[in-house]
Amino acid sequence: MTTLEYEAEPAAAAELFGTHIDVARKYTDDLAQRGEELGLIGPLELPRLWSRHILNSALLAPLVRRGARVGDIGSGAGLPGLVVALARPDAQFVLIEPMERRCDWLRHEAAELGLTNVEVMRARAEEAHLSPLLDQATARAVSALSKLLPLTVPLVRSGGEVILMKGANIEAEALAAAKAIKRLRLTDIEILLLGDGVATEVTRVFRATVD
Secondary structure (H helix, E strand, C coil), X not given: CCCCCCCCCCHHHHHHHHHHHXXXXXXXXXXXXXXXXXXXXXXXXXXXXXXXXXXXXXXXXXXXXXXXXXXXXXXXXXXXXXXXXXXXXXCEEEEEECCHXXXXXXXHHHHHCCCCCEEEEECCHHHCCCCCCEEEEEEECXXXXXXXXXXXXXXXXXXXXXXXXXXXXXXXXXXXXXXXXXXXXXXXXXXXXXXXXXXXXXXXXXXXXXX
């Protein structure tokens, strides 16, 4: 267990999480205490845990449709899946993760946080069998869009969305994924920059509608 202090809670946290801020604090504390030990975050992440990971994930919450069934692909530590689930109790979340110890962490945290809107599925995205299909799917730091889209789109119903968190090279990734986007018949393509002026790090999102 690490005893290192981690980043102080930014002022924007209470604004982003509102009445769910105490649950967000509990999750952040748990991740700070056990994240490195369990291989969920690196040792250099503690000084930027809130800004780079928690707030970064929370900025996705307003894009979730009310009552939606949302899949988080490669959920890992629960970023963004658990964070968005605690911010949006009005939606249902399926956290899809292939590693058993990470699934154990996700289930433990969901129980500790009292999240009744979370289901954990141990599976690779290409092996996940979902019924019904998802209304929306998200992923964070999984792989390039050209590889990620063919994994996520088949899990989403017609009329649903992919809302994929990406890094600073998002525009280049979207261009490189042009053939996959066309083949998968995605429409309403958008690149969104979220949190400018609110969080210290903006969240970049590739959003598209599934035909």
